[in-house]
Structures are given as C-alpha cells and as structure tokens.
Amino acid sequence: MNTIQPVTAQLRLLGTTDLHVSLIGYDYYRNVETVDIGLSRTATLIHQARKEVNNHLLFDNGDILQGNPLGDYAASSRFWQQDSYTEDQANVHPMYQLMNRLSYDAATVGNHEFNYGLDYLQQCIAGANFPYTNANIYQASIEGTHSPTAIIEGTADTWLPPYLILERQIVDDHGDIHNIRIGVIGVVPPQIMQWDKAHLEGKVTVQPMLEAIEYWIPQMREAGADLIIMLAHTGYVDSEDTGVLSENAVLPISQMKGIDAIFFGHAHKLFPGNEFAGKQGVNLKRGTINGIPAVEAGVWGSHLGIIDLNLQYDNHSWTVQSGSSQLRAIYQREQGLASVEADTELEQIASVPHQIILDHIQTPVGESDIPLYSYFSLIMDSAYVQVINNAQIWYAEQVLADSSYRHLPILSAASAFKTGGRYGPQYYADIEAGEMTLQHTSDIYNYANTLCAVRLTGAEIREWLEWSSGLYQQMDLQSTAEQALINPDFPSFNFDVIDGITYQINVCQPPRYHPAGYILDEQARRIERLCYQGKEIEDDSEYIVVTNQYRAYSTPFANPDGERVILDVPVENREVLIQYIRQQQVIHPAADHNWSLTLGISEQERLSLPSQPTITILSSPDAQKILSAYPQLSYSGINGEGFAVYRFTL
Structure with missing residues (x-):
C-alpha cells in the first residue's frame, strides 16, 4: 500500500x-x-x-x-x-x-x-x-x-x-x-x-x-x-x-x-x-x-x-x-x-x-594642547571625559545664570563612550594634540543625545554614583589569582563621572546595585569621601547636575521621582562640545582627578597582605604607547579576542 x-x-x-x-x-x-x-x-x-x-x-x-x-x-x-x-x-x-x-x-x-x-x-x-x-x-x-x-x-x-x-x-x-x-x-x-x-x-x-x-x-x-x-x-x-x-x-x-x-x-x-x-x-x-x-x-x-x-x-x-x-x-x-x-x-x-561625510567631518573647530585618549578612562580620571564635563558646565552656567537656580552648584555627569567591550579592541578614542575637527568631536561624544540638567540632593547623587560604580567587580584582597576589574555585564556608557565634586570608589566593597538598577545589598557602600569644595556632602544639600536626555528621563538615579529635570534644551551634547571648543579656540582639558579607585586599606594594611592583588583590565594594544605616563599599569599580553591585558596596581 x-x-x-x-x-x-x-x-x-x-x-x-x-x-x-x-x-x-x-x-x-x-x-x-x-x-x-x-x-x-x-x-x-x-x-x-x-x-x-x-x-x-x-x-x-x-x-x-x-x-x-x-x-x-x-x-x-x-x-x-x-x-x-x-x-x-x-x-x-x-x-x-x-x-x-x-x-x-x-x-x-x-x-x-x-x-x-x-x-x-x-x-x-x-x-x-x-x-x-x-x-x-x-x-x-x-x-x-x-x-x-x-x-x-x-x-x-x-x-x-x-x-x-x-x-x-x-x-x-x-x-x-x-x-x-x-x-x-x-x-x-x-x-x-x-x-x-x-x-x-x-x-x-x-x-x-x-x-x-x-x-x-x-x-x-x-x-x-x-x-x-x-x-x-x-x-x-x-x-x-x-x-x-x-x-x-x-x-x-x-x-x-x-x-x-x-x-x-x-x-x-x-x-x-x-x-x-x-x-x-x-x-x-x-x-x-x-x-x-x-x-x-x-x-x-x-x-x-x-x-x-x-x-x-x-x-x-x-x-x-x-x-x-x-x-x-x-x-x-x-x-x-x-x-x-x-x-x-x-x-x-x-x-x-x-x-x-568625509569632506564634512574634516571641518576644523579648534585645537587641543594635549592628546585625548579613552584607553584607561574606566579606571582613572581622563582628559577625554573631562572635556565633555567642562563643556557641559560651561554651557549650563550661561543658560542658568539668570534663572532661579543660579544659587545652586552646577555639576556635570559624562561617560567614556568608546571603551572597547563587545565593540572590539579598536573601539577607543585616540586624538592627537593639535587641530580638532568635527570628526574628533564625534569621536568624543558619539551619541545624538541632547542636553538636560536635573536638580538632586547629595544623598541622591551618592546613589547615582553607587549604581555607576557597579562597573567594577569586587576585588578580593586575599586572592593570589588575577582578578578582572571590569564587570562585562555593565554597559560602560552607564559609568558616569560626575565632575564638580570629589569621591573615591572602594572596589573591595560589594556593589550596592545590579546593572539593571535594583538593589543587591542594602548595606553595601562603595562611594567614599564624597565632598564638595573640600567638605563632605550633606544628604539634603542641593545641586544641579548637567547630563543628557537619555540619563535624565530613563534613569531613576538621575531623576528619582520623574520631576527633577530643570533644563531640557534641543541642543545636542556634542553641539555643546563643539561650541565650547570654538569659544575656547584652544582647550586645555587636563584631568582634574576628582575621582579615583581605592582598595579601602591603609599602606600598613597593604604591606601586611600575603601578596599584592593582581588586578587586570582590558584595553587596546595601542594603549602601550602611553604606558610610560602610567606607572601603575603594565602590559601583560594579548587575549583571544585581540584585547591587550594590563595589570593595574591600586
């Protein structure tokens, strides 16, 4: 049949x-x-x-x-x-x-x-x-x-x-x-x-x-x-x-x-x-x-x-x-x-x-008297992020000069956007000193975000930084093995550097927040020595933080109740950067080192450790050319994805 x-x-x-x-x-x-x-x-x-x-x-x-x-x-x-x-x-x-x-x-x-x-x-x-x-x-x-x-x-x-x-x-x-x-x-x-x-x-x-x-x-x-x-x-x-x-x-x-x-x-x-x-x-x-x-x-x-x-x-x-x-x-x-x-x-x-577009991006906007790199901007303050924050504060000071907010301190939050990750070992900014063009400003700020500012308390800024510090994995001082510092599940564009204040991030403490924004550990605190003009920030003190619309409207740490935006202008953050460079003509964006990483121990406690922690980060092989400026970093080889491995001494 x-x-x-x-x-x-x-x-x-x-x-x-x-x-x-x-x-x-x-x-x-x-x-x-x-x-x-x-x-x-x-x-x-x-x-x-x-x-x-x-x-x-x-x-x-x-x-x-x-x-x-x-x-x-x-x-x-x-x-x-x-x-x-x-x-x-x-x-x-x-x-x-x-x-x-x-x-x-x-x-x-x-x-x-x-x-x-x-x-x-x-x-x-x-x-x-x-x-x-x-x-x-x-x-x-x-x-x-x-x-x-x-x-x-x-x-x-x-x-x-x-x-x-x-x-x-x-x-x-x-x-x-x-x-x-x-x-x-x-x-x-x-x-x-x-x-x-x-x-x-x-x-x-x-x-x-x-x-x-x-x-x-x-x-x-x-x-x-x-x-x-x-x-x-x-x-x-x-x-x-x-x-x-x-x-x-x-x-x-x-x-x-x-x-x-x-x-x-x-x-x-x-x-x-x-x-x-x-x-x-x-x-x-x-x-x-x-x-x-x-x-x-x-x-x-x-x-x-x-x-x-x-x-x-x-x-x-x-x-x-x-x-x-x-x-x-x-x-x-x-x-x-x-x-x-x-x-x-x-x-x-x-x-x-x-x-x-090749013809367009070669349009000059000014000059920089130092090179701008993003190779190590996730582990230390960098001129690459500093110039964004400088420009945002400069712009906000002008706009808010005659407003009811003029009495509040103006801070600025910005991220290092080009930091490798899943985009590969070539995804870093590398801008030599000298003429800056529209191409360079896009290399520094490569998103079409627009500028916003939010009004926050000192306590709320601390929570923002606690979430941001989730970029780092917890370091174990007793371990003799190599420890990767960066959490690969935390998007680096969510790591904000807030300028205008000073603070340290203790990477030996557990993270308070998950990358998705919920609390992992109520008792965990990584942010230490959070100060404004040398004095510890009080929880109920108020500040203006300049940022972008992505952060201001979608991140509860930047806008806890949805009512904190006091400035929302239809001007791209990158355009603010361009205006700033053109106004300055020659910029001097040296990192002010307002933040740093710490192990949270004294030098005496460090000397008593069984061995110094071996902390590693990934960056571009091209970053080797600037290692002489960073004695705390040393080259350790290339991994299977083409990233260079660097050892970092804290």
Missing part, C-alpha cells in the same frame, strides 16, 4: 540588526578603512546564504539611521543639498539605497530611529522599497494620548502597521510550488518615550512589548498567518536580572505562544554565542531560546543572522517542525582576517554619501 508522504519544505530567514549607518568598511571616528564592519560586506554573506537554499526572506531589526557622523549629518538639510546626488538618490537615505538593492522583505524600527524626530523618520521610511511594522507604538489622540484601555482593546491607531502578512511562494522538498503566508511583527522598548521625549511626547504613546505581542499574535493567526516572525528590537537578560532599567524582553517573548522565530538586537550581542552559555532557556547548539529559533547579529553589519526552519504542510497550513539558528561573520577576529569581500555594487552606491 502506498503511503502519502507529507509535504515538507525548508525556509531560511536572514536578518541584520543595529546597522547604525554602517554602509561600508569605514570608521569615521578614526578616519580609517576597516574590514570588520559595513553592510557592503554583510551583503556578500546575504548573497551566499541565499544561493544555498530555495526559499529565503531578509529582515532588518532596527537602529539603522543613527550611529556615526554620517547618520548625524544625513539628518540635516545641508547633507541633501549636494550637487553630487543623482535624482533617484536625492530623497532616499543612504542606508535605504543599499537595503533596497538587497531586496529586504520587511523591517521594524529600533529606538535610535527616533533620535532625529518623527518627521525625519517618516521621510526616511518612505524611501524604503519594503514594508515596516511595529506593534507597540500608537498614535496620540487629540487629547494627547490614548487611554491604556483603548490600547489594550485594540481600538487605538498604531503608528505603523502592527503586523504584516507577506504572501510568498515556497518550493517544497520535491520541487513543487505552494503558497505561504508569513506574519511579521515588531516591537521596540517603551523607554523611547523617555529617551526621545522631546520628539515623541504628545505625538505617540508606547505600549509594553509583551502586552502588544499578546494582543496582536491572535489577530495575525486570524488573518491567515501560517508562520509568525518576531522582529524584537530588544535584548536578552535572565529573568532574575530584570530591574527598573531593563529594556530587554527577549526571554519572556520566547515564552509566548504562537511565535515561530525571533530576531532580536538592541544590546549589540551575538546569539548564539558563548556569552549566553548557561542562560535560562538557551540551547546554544540549536540556537534556540525556550525552543524558539532566535538570532542576534551583533552591530554595524558584523554578522548575518540566519534562522533555518523545517516546515510541514498539513490541514491547509504550514507549521514549523523544527528550527535552528546560526551567525556568519564578515571578519574573523582571532585570525585578524576578513571572511568575505565587499559587494562592489553597494560600495559604488555608498561612494557618494561616503565622500560627502
């Missing part, structure tokens, strides 16, 4: 995420060509992956419009007033010029898409030859916002289509052709309402990601979706790691019914990858989270995410029988070699905007 064989097919899903305007292999901060970033190289992996299978789709998971000087300049009208643009290029953002050639099937928005405002974003999306979806951003009503009930019940209007149903044909394993309906849904962290409040307030409102997904997935099934692909612009954290600062929801998303594959991002990590070993719900061998194939493809086009699904047709619909994911890299870091050549057609398309 003949048995009817089931109809089966393979479907390959390809995905990019967090491209951040990385068109080609070029680092606009260092002004050098590179082979480890760029969509023009990812494109070669896309072509290869498509050739290997009959059925494939390509998606993007957001954050494509911001991330380097090209993205910032493209948001200005001056960028488009170029004679070198052809008529068909004049109204299409450079990212979409490349993505259109690659024939993406669908995309969703990331949080950084909103950095330049809704009007600009809508203009950009209009240039895409593929559809966009987002399920948790809603149009604001005439009254200001839709009520939560209207959103939950689905009577509010979404800002983009909440989902897509892609009508495609698929070739089965026997060569026959069938129709298939592929549902695509996207979400973004609700924190965009704080991060880009000035652009979004009163125009849109955002629903929690899980609520939106829970509502719309049944709607997608009713609309005939055979499969549902999740484009989640959010990262992964273990459930016990969630906290007041968490914008990462992939784990609970993977536990929701009805999702067949997940593309995620936002955190710029690599999944499947060793960083996720042992994490809840993770199967690295298959590349799944709670059984759902999932992939996170790094940043700047460094990797292509691939999800392969095995499908079966039954009862007039397709279902997923199994699936797995993988990453393919454009660059082999351990070997220091490119995996693929760049797509020459995309390189040619990118050549016009590339030349425009």
Whole structure:
C-alpha cells in the first residue's frame, strides 16, 4: 500500500540588526578603512546564504539611521543639498539605497530611529522599497494620548502597521510550488518615550512589548498567518536580572505562544554565542531560546543572522517542525582576517554619501594642547571625559545664570563612550594634540543625545554614583589569582563621572546595585569621601547636575521621582562640545582627578597582605604607547579576542 508522504519544505530567514549607518568598511571616528564592519560586506554573506537554499526572506531589526557622523549629518538639510546626488538618490537615505538593492522583505524600527524626530523618520521610511511594522507604538489622540484601555482593546491607531502578512511562494522538498503566508511583527522598548521625549511626547504613546505581542499574535493567526516572525528590537537578560532599567524582553517573548522565530538586537550581542552559555532557556547548539529559533547579529553589519526552519504542510497550513539558528561573520577576529569581500555594487552606491561625510567631518573647530585618549578612562580620571564635563558646565552656567537656580552648584555627569567591550579592541578614542575637527568631536561624544540638567540632593547623587560604580567587580584582597576589574555585564556608557565634586570608589566593597538598577545589598557602600569644595556632602544639600536626555528621563538615579529635570534644551551634547571648543579656540582639558579607585586599606594594611592583588583590565594594544605616563599599569599580553591585558596596581 502506498503511503502519502507529507509535504515538507525548508525556509531560511536572514536578518541584520543595529546597522547604525554602517554602509561600508569605514570608521569615521578614526578616519580609517576597516574590514570588520559595513553592510557592503554583510551583503556578500546575504548573497551566499541565499544561493544555498530555495526559499529565503531578509529582515532588518532596527537602529539603522543613527550611529556615526554620517547618520548625524544625513539628518540635516545641508547633507541633501549636494550637487553630487543623482535624482533617484536625492530623497532616499543612504542606508535605504543599499537595503533596497538587497531586496529586504520587511523591517521594524529600533529606538535610535527616533533620535532625529518623527518627521525625519517618516521621510526616511518612505524611501524604503519594503514594508515596516511595529506593534507597540500608537498614535496620540487629540487629547494627547490614548487611554491604556483603548490600547489594550485594540481600538487605538498604531503608528505603523502592527503586523504584516507577506504572501510568498515556497518550493517544497520535491520541487513543487505552494503558497505561504508569513506574519511579521515588531516591537521596540517603551523607554523611547523617555529617551526621545522631546520628539515623541504628545505625538505617540508606547505600549509594553509583551502586552502588544499578546494582543496582536491572535489577530495575525486570524488573518491567515501560517508562520509568525518576531522582529524584537530588544535584548536578552535572565529573568532574575530584570530591574527598573531593563529594556530587554527577549526571554519572556520566547515564552509566548504562537511565535515561530525571533530576531532580536538592541544590546549589540551575538546569539548564539558563548556569552549566553548557561542562560535560562538557551540551547546554544540549536540556537534556540525556550525552543524558539532566535538570532542576534551583533552591530554595524558584523554578522548575518540566519534562522533555518523545517516546515510541514498539513490541514491547509504550514507549521514549523523544527528550527535552528546560526551567525556568519564578515571578519574573523582571532585570525585578524576578513571572511568575505565587499559587494562592489553597494560600495559604488555608498561612494557618494561616503565622500560627502568625509569632506564634512574634516571641518576644523579648534585645537587641543594635549592628546585625548579613552584607553584607561574606566579606571582613572581622563582628559577625554573631562572635556565633555567642562563643556557641559560651561554651557549650563550661561543658560542658568539668570534663572532661579543660579544659587545652586552646577555639576556635570559624562561617560567614556568608546571603551572597547563587545565593540572590539579598536573601539577607543585616540586624538592627537593639535587641530580638532568635527570628526574628533564625534569621536568624543558619539551619541545624538541632547542636553538636560536635573536638580538632586547629595544623598541622591551618592546613589547615582553607587549604581555607576557597579562597573567594577569586587576585588578580593586575599586572592593570589588575577582578578578582572571590569564587570562585562555593565554597559560602560552607564559609568558616569560626575565632575564638580570629589569621591573615591572602594572596589573591595560589594556593589550596592545590579546593572539593571535594583538593589543587591542594602548595606553595601562603595562611594567614599564624597565632598564638595573640600567638605563632605550633606544628604539634603542641593545641586544641579548637567547630563543628557537619555540619563535624565530613563534613569531613576538621575531623576528619582520623574520631576527633577530643570533644563531640557534641543541642543545636542556634542553641539555643546563643539561650541565650547570654538569659544575656547584652544582647550586645555587636563584631568582634574576628582575621582579615583581605592582598595579601602591603609599602606600598613597593604604591606601586611600575603601578596599584592593582581588586578587586570582590558584595553587596546595601542594603549602601550602611553604606558610610560602610567606607572601603575603594565602590559601583560594579548587575549583571544585581540584585547591587550594590563595589570593595574591600586
């Protein structure tokens, strides 16, 4: 008796995420060509992956419009007033010029898409030859916002289509052709309402990601979706790691019914990858989270995410029988070699905007009489961070001079943004003394943040610093083993240096806060000798702290009750830096050493230790050239990821 064989097919899903305007292999901060970033190289992996299978789709998971000087300049009208643009290029953002050639099937928005405002974003999306979806951003009503009930019940209007149903044909394993309906849904962290409040307030409102997904997935099934692909612009954290600062929801998303594959991002990590070993719900061998194939493809086009699904047709619909994911890299870091050549057609398309931005970033703004490095800015005060704080205080003093806050001391909080980490051993600032250009100011402040100031008490500033000091792992004075100082799970851009006060950070004490913002140890205190003008700061004393809108509106340590912002100006922090340098003409941003790390012991106690603690940090191999200025540091070799290991004596 003949048995009817089931109809089966393979479907390959390809995905990019967090491209951040990385068109080609070029680092606009260092002004050098590179082979480890760029969509023009990812494109070669896309072509290869498509050739290997009959059925494939390509998606993007957001954050494509911001991330380097090209993205910032493209948001200005001056960028488009170029004679070198052809008529068909004049109204299409450079990212979409490349993505259109690659024939993406669908995309969703990331949080950084909103950095330049809704009007600009809508203009950009209009240039895409593929559809966009987002399920948790809603149009604001005439009254200001839709009520939560209207959103939950689905009577509010979404800002983009909440989902897509892609009508495609698929070739089965026997060569026959069938129709298939592929549902695509996207979400973004609700924190965009704080991060880009000035652009979004009163125009849109955002629903929690899980609520939106829970509502719309049944709607997608009713609309005939055979499969549902999740484009989640959010990262992964273990459930016990969630906290007041968490914008990462992939784990609970993977536990929701009805999702067949997940593309995620936002955190710029690599999944499947060793960083996720042992994490809840993770199967690295298959590349799944709670059984759902999932992939996170790094940043700047460094990797292509691939999800392969095995499908079966039954009862007039397709279902997923199994699936797995993988990453393919454009660059082999351990070997220091490119995996693929760049797509020459995309390189040619990118050549016009590339030349425009090269000409632009060479515009001089002033001079610095000392070099600015970020190599060791996570472990000691540096001129690299000092110049940001100097500029922010300078600007705020002018703006607040005639205000009711003029009697309060003005402090400034800033971070060292370029400090390696998951971005690699070349991701550091290295600016020689002499002429400073727009390129250099972007190298110092590479986010499109705008300036804010908050009013805080001394006690609240102490808590802010306690959270910030979670960057460091606790050192054990009795250990004879090497101890890595930096906590790899703490984003370095959350490590704020607050200038205008002095303090020490005791790294032998346990951290008070988890990186996500919740308390780990009520009794723990790392911040010591917190003083203003030589006197210990009193808990109820008041200060103005200049910062950026990201920190002011999304970090409860900078804005405990949501009512502390006293200054919110539509001027980028980087523009403040540019104005400061131009006004000074020649800057002298020597570190004032207002903060330092300590082991919290006396010299006598140190001498009584069985051995001196061996503390290590990672930085660029290039940092060896400045070691002579830092006798407390010594070079110890190169690790497997290309970082230099330095021993640090405290």
